[in-house]
Amino acid sequence: MQTRRQMLAHSATVAGLMAAAGLLPASAMAAWNGGAFEAKNMADLMKALGGSAPAESKDVTVTGPDIAENGAVVPVGASTSLPGVKRLLILIEKNPSMLAASFDVTDAVEANVATRVKMGQSSDVFAVAMMNDGKVLFAKKEVKVTLGGCGG
Template identity: 65%
Template sequence: MIANRREVLSTSAKVASLMLASGLFGQMAHASGPAAGKGAFDAKTMADMAKALGYGAPAESKDVSITAPDIAENGAVVPLGAATTLAGVKQMMLLVEKNPSVLAALFNVSPEIEANFSTRVKMGQSSNVFAVAITNDNKVLFAQKEVKVTLGGCGG
């Protein structure tokens, strides 16, 4: 029996290490930083971001879905989600149109995992948010939703 938090953490780390070493996790999804390309995080629009990553023009699609509140009571922690049922998706992104950096999160997708991600982002003001799916043939498909922010985020 595990008695304390230290033992739980130690046991969890050992199990995770064994699973990674044996390949049970496959290629894990992760939010990208420098691997996403500095230009993508500096982009001010979705089209600029797609261009910085070397992709085509964005197109709205019913196969991509976004989960976001209609009204965010606190702009410092706004829950957002992106999902798609499309096959052959290599990346999923969450974009916030009026943030200083439009690219809020980028997730690499492998065939072993479901393209369904969620996170929390900071929003300085009411804005359109986008869930974007990039396919293996570099098509950029997206869904959008307006989120109204009632309390400060990035700016306050």
């Protein structure tokens, strides 16, 4: 009969062999683009994400309240009905990190996302659609914050 110590040693050996052979799944971690999250303006953000110069478009919609009573939980959304969208972004101009959310989408799903973000102060909120053909389209809306969410 195997002891518990022998069983654990055997399991560790098997796990090590599986990892060396590449048979264990990779860690479930989100992709991290440090340059994008450190960008302070739209031009730097597009450079970090490999996008072109953005153009304002009526085909992209940004949703959010005109006045947010609590900056810690501001509901915002981005959508477009255009075909060929590969990524939707939500940007908060005056936040320490301009990029608040990034969603990769395909033609198999409707390009319509919503989330909640923190806003430290009143700011413009941008919905950005990055297209498969390299175009970058955006819409913006001003959201006024009465109680700051980023330490305020």
